[in-house]
Amino acid sequence: MLQAYLPVLVFVALGVAIASLFASVNRLLGPRRPNKVKQEPYECGLPSDVTKSFRFGLSFYMIAMLFILFDIEVVFLYPVAVQLEAFGVFALVETAVFVALLMLGFVFVWRRGALEWK
16 A cells, blocks of 8 residues: 555655755855845735734625635545545536535525625
């Protein structure tokens, strides 16, 4: 069993080794000239106007949670899509029920106005 995972382990080890090597070389040879401008937050080419007392609205969190919920749907649908022939018609029906329930939830939150940015 370990032999089947050996190539994956080798690639992970090589990736970690190369990343560590590049980070170490950068730390040793790279220039370090910190100043006040470099320490400020930077977003999309403009200085950030967000202060520590800034609070996000509730709609931001609602949309973020809904995005995560519907994004996780793909995690459950992908294995079924890859092995649909092996699972058979039962998996297809179960997947259709799963998607229908998700669509019902999506329509519910849409009708309630959770997707409206205020």
